[in-house]
Amino acid sequence: MVIEQYVTTPKYNFPQPSMDTSLPQRFVELSLNSLRQVRGQNFQLNQQLIQQDSPHDFSMTLQLSRQPISLSPKTKNTLIAAVDTSTIKIGETSTGIIIAVRGANVWKQDRSYHYRRLGPFIFHVTEDNKKEVYNALEKSYFTTQYSYCHQTTPNLLQMPTRLASLLERWLQTMIARIAKDGILLFDGSLTSGTADTPVQRMCDILSTARLHGNIVLAFSKATCLRANGYLITDLLPERDPPYLLETTGVKFKPPTVLLGDVYVARLNKAKLAFRLDVDKEIPFSNRVEAVERLIGNDLYLQSYPETLRLAHILCTFTANEVLAIQHFITRNHGIQIVNRPDMHRLLFGPFGRGEGYA
Amino acid sequence: MKLYRKEGNILQILSFPNDNSEKGDYLLVDDADAGKALIAQVIDVQFAAIPGVLEELLRTLPDGGEPIQGEDIDPLEIAPHITYIQDASLLVCKIRATLENGMLTPSSSWLPSRSQSTIKKLSIPMLTKLARMDGNLPVILGGTKDGSLLTIDASAIDGTLNIITGKKGCGKSHLSKLMMVSMVGYKATVVVFDLNGEYSSLGMTADGKRNMYYDKIHALTPGQNFKVALDQLHLNVVMGILIHALHLPGTSAREFRRLWKQLKDNGKLSLSALGDAIRNLNCNQHVRDALASRFHSLVNSGFFTDSPVEATMLEECLLKAKDNGGAVIVNLKNTNNIDRQIVVEYVLGKLVDSLQSWKLKAVFLFAEEAHLYLRETYWDDIVTRMRHFGIFTTFITNQPDTIKDGIYRQADNIFLFNFTNEHDLEVVSRAARVDAETVKSIARDLPPHHCLTLGRAVSDFPIVTRVRALDLRTMGETRLFFKDAKVSVGCA
Numbered sequence: 001m002v003i004e005q006y007v008t009t010p011k012y013n014f015p016q017p018s019m020d021t022s023l024p025q026r027f028v029e030l031s032l033n034s035l036r037q038v039r040g041q042n043f044q045l046n047q048q049l050i051q052q053d054s055p056h057d058f059s060m061t062l063q064l065s066r067q068p069i070s071l072s073p074k075t076k077n078t079l080i081a082a083v084d085t086s087t088i089k090i091g092e093t094s095t096g097i098i099i100a101v102r103g104a105n106v107w108k109q110d111r112s113y114h115y116r117r118l119g120p121f122i123f124h125v126t127e128d129n130k131k132e133v134y135n136a137l138e139k140s141y142f143t144t145q146y147s148y149c150h151q152t153t154p155n156l157l158q159m160p161t162r163l164a165s166l167l168e169r170w171l172q173t174m175i176a177r178i179a180k181d182g183i184l185l186f187d188g189s190l191t192s193g194t195a196d197t198p199v200q201r202m203c204d205i206l207s208t209a210r211l212h213g214n215i216v217l218a219f220s221k222a223t224c225l226r227a228n229g230y231l232i233t234d235l236l237p238e239r240d241p242p243y244l245l246e247t248t249g250v251k252f253k254p255p256t257v258l259l260g261d262v263y264v265a266r267l268n269k270a271k272l273a274f275r276l277d278v279d280k281e282i283p284f285s286n287r288v289e290a291v292e293r294l295i296g297n298d299l300y301l302q303s304y305p306e307t308l309r310l311a312h313i314l315c316t317f318t319a320n321e322v323l324a325i326q327h328f329i330t331r332n333h334g335i336q337i338v339n340r341p342d343m344h345r346l347l348f349g350p351f352g353r354g355e356g357y358a
Numbered sequence: 359m360k361l362y363r364k365e366g367n368i369l370q371i372l373s374f375p376n377d378n379s380e381k382g383d384y385l386l387v388d389d390a391d392a393g394k395a396l397i398a399q400v401i402d403v404q405f406a407a408i409p410g411v412l413e414e415l416l417r418t419l420p421d422g423g424e425p426i427q428g429e430d431i432d433p434l435e436i437a438p439h440i441t442y443i444q445d446a447s448l449l450v451c452k453i454r455a456t457l458e459n460g461m462l463t464p465s466s467s468w469l470p471s472r473s474q475s476t477i478k479k480l481s482i483p484m485l486t487k488l489a490r491m492d493g494n495l496p497v498i499l500g501g502t503k504d505g506s507l508l509t510i511d512a513s514a515i516d517g518t519l520n521i522i523t524g525k526k527g528c529g530k531s532h533l534s535k536l537m538m539v540s541m542v543g544y545k546a547t548v549v550v551f552d553l554n555g556e557y558s559s560l561g562m563t564a565d566g567k568r569n570m571y572y573d574k575i576h577a578l579t580p581g582q583n584f585k586v587a588l589d590q591l592h593l594n595v596v597m598g599i600l601i602h603a604l605h606l607p608g609t610s611a612r613e614f615r616r617l618w619k620q621l622k623d624n625g626k627l628s629l630s631a632l633g634d635a636i637r638n639l640n641c642n643q644h645v646r647d648a649l650a651s652r653f654h655s656l657v658n659s660g661f662f663t664d665s666p667v668e669a670t671m672l673e674e675c676l677l678k679a680k681d682n683g684g685a686v687i688v689n690l691k692n693t694n695n696i697d698r699q700i701v702v703e704y705v706l707g708k709l710v711d712s713l714q715s716w717k718l719k720a721v722f723l724f725a726e727e728a729h730l731y732l733r734e735t736y737w738d739d740i741v742t743r744m745r746h747f748g749i750f751t752t753f754i755t756n757q758p759d760t761i762k763d764g765i766y767r768q769a770d771n772i773f774l775f776n777f778t779n780e781h782d783l784e785v786v787s788r789a790a791r792v793d794a795e796t797v798k799s800i801a802r803d804l805p806p807h808h809c810l811t812l813g814r815a816v817s818d819f820p821i822v823t824r825v826r827a828l829d830l831r832t833m834g835e836t837r838l839f840f841k842d843a844k845v846s847v848g849c850a
Contacts, residue, residue, distance in 0.1 A: 113426050116429050117430045310426065318409075318414050324439035324444075327443060
């Protein structure tokens with residue numbers, strides 16, 4: 001069946017009516033256009049499914065305070081909202097790759113969780129259209145053009161994370177505008193100046209959040225930051241949680257810029273701690289209070305906020321969904337699945353563990 | 359549908375929601391390149407092991423078991439594809455035959471192509487055509503799931519041993535009545551041991567009018583319109599009653615045989631003469647007492663008479679039924695256990711006599727809950743010896759373990775209704791003409807009035823049927839205490 005015309009679904013109402021929704025619509029249009037180009041081609045299933053990775057940090061002269069900042073939960077009713085996105089490579093065509101992107105917003109209000117999922121959007125990205133797709137999406141929403149983006153042509157293999165990152169930034173901007181006096185939880189760090197996160201864009205998101213009385217807390221599931229050779233999340237003092245450990249001297253090589261101050265957060269008795277970036281512009285007392293409001297309002301079973309965990313769970317692609325997406329592109333866009341042999345398997349038999357392994 | 363796996367004669371087929379296959383359905387797995395097709399029957403429907411389904415289900419329940427409230431904005435409408443994949447099912451199928459050049463062979467030794475085979479549903483009419491189930495004497499059992507009628511040939515019940523079984527209230531007696539009147543319709547002679555008095559009115563429609571079977575149904579109630587004069591009895595029949603129903607010991611039996619012959623030779627064979635002869639018998643006291651007690655049992659049954667007017671000629675009823683078809687209903691409803699056995703011994707003995715002397719060609723015997731009146735040795739007799747005389751039995755029971763294993767193994771047709779009890783299913787699955795998996799899997803899920811037909815009647819292709827309704831007065835309803843109370847309570 002050929003999709004000749006795209007019609008916005010009636011329930012497509014995210015964000016609220018006052019919000020600018022041009023990015024998702026553009027996502028849909030570009031998604032469908034890119035799939036039309038691949039119509040009738042064969043495609044090879046992805047032999048290794050890669051979910052989005054966090055960017056690596058590069059720390060320099062980092063010091064970790066040995067004096068924990070004690071936290072006491074503040075139960076004052078506070079909106080907790082989280083954003084996360086996920087991307088996955090569905091397969092390859094002779095000219096490019098087919099990827100899927102999805103984002104999720106989860107918020108906790110009045111003791112119950114709510115979510116809004118956006119996507120999946122499916123793109124056929126080729127060497128020919130990758131720049132066009134990326135720039136068109138960026139231009140359609142982010143009115144401010146950042147020179148950094150135009151200098152870099154994304155690598156085809158980086159496109160999944162770049163598109164997911166674009167969606168994530170948009171969702172973060174939206175939540176920063178909609179929420180009032182809330183705690184906004186981002187996945188990852190507040191590092192910017194990277195290919196997919198221009199400094200100005202992150203600054204804009206943070207300032208929008210501040211303007212609406214929100215405080216951004218960014219949790220990293222994994223970090224490379226080390227103090228005295230040890231991962232900062234491993235250097236936990238013998239002190240009853242919850243607490244924060246402050247860091248100093250975190251510096252990145254230009255053009256990477258850190259827009260937050262880095263802490264280690266251990267929120268409950270589980271022997272787990274996470275890197276926590278808090279907007280630099282927020283006064284110290286407000287930062288601590290924000291974390292205290294977070295632990296007073298959200299669940300944190302493994303020292304990780306439930307709202308952010310749900311956002312991650314809801315946007316992650318399951319194997320079932322990947323099959324469904326393959327089914328969708330086969331049925332709706334006439335793309336035939338071919339099973340090209342995995343060279344690693346072919347050459348090395350049981351010793352070839354797939355292309356993702358060296 | 360896609361062929362997924364074959365192990366022995368079991369096929370596993372991946373099916374998607376719009377395929378809509380259920381237990382009991384037939385599928386044709388056609389390998390055009392091989393020029394052959396497998397005919398397989400769905401015996402179980404399971405969820406396909408789709409990767410990621412567990413994660414999918416888990417993430418909808420993260421908040422203490424309550425579904426998280428939310429909205430999915432899915433502009434490309436992928437969600438229906440997700441549910442489509444998620445709801446994929448695995449059909450476990452039993453291979454029934456191979457179709458090659460229009461001929462069916464019971465083979466499952468070849469492997470159809472997994473990638474090239476096409477799988478489609480095989481309708482029951484197509485299956486019956488392929489299996490050549492149609493004949494000249496159609497008996498419509500009922501409707502199948504695909505809306506067609508299941509018709510078996512009456513000749514498939516001819517010369518066979520049949521079992522109708524299922525749990526209480528699922529329609530066994532109804533099917534046996536349907537089969538019985540169908541056989542009568544084809545001018546067959548039928549004898550029914552009617553334990554609950556529910557066959558006597560089959561000559562009437564549900565609203566009490568006479569139907570086409572009215573003149574062909576001969577209801578005999580022992581002690582009422584069914585009595586026997588001693589001089590009508592053959593010695594073998596009487597000896598059968600005394601030995602098997604009344605457990606007369608060998609010595610006494612010998613003495614009785616001598617007495618009987620003496621009375622017969624003198625032309626004085628009557629109840630009163632027999633009673634006098636026993637009383638005056640000059641023999642061992644124990645023998646005389648044994649004979650006297652059996653004699654009183656015969657008298658007390660009310661089944662025997664000295665009045666030739668009262669005596670009903672069973673043979674006459676049978677001969678009437680022989681010419682135009684008919685059913686002799688032996689109503690055992692208000693008969694006690696001993697009397698029931700006396701009557702059954704008499705009827706069976708008489709049938710064997712009539713068949714041996716070719717007065718009758720063959721008889722279709724319908725026996726409800728036969729364990730309540732059939733003596734041990736008769737079971738084997740029925741499946742071996744009596745079959746050769748021309749007694750073709752259909753057992754109807756809701757207690758399958760009361761029928762001996764040997765009967766199941768030799769049953770030609772089994773009409774199986776719902777059973778939920780594992781033990782019952784285990785017993786039925788011993789039948790030779792069916793595999794245990796089919797019985798256990800399909801019979802457990804049969805709705806009321808649905809019957810799984812197995813065996814010769816369906817050319818060994820088990821078929822599920824909803825047994826058709828009959829416009830007959832069946833009289834088989836359970837008497838309920840609260841039936842009227844419901845109405846009055848409702849009114850109050």
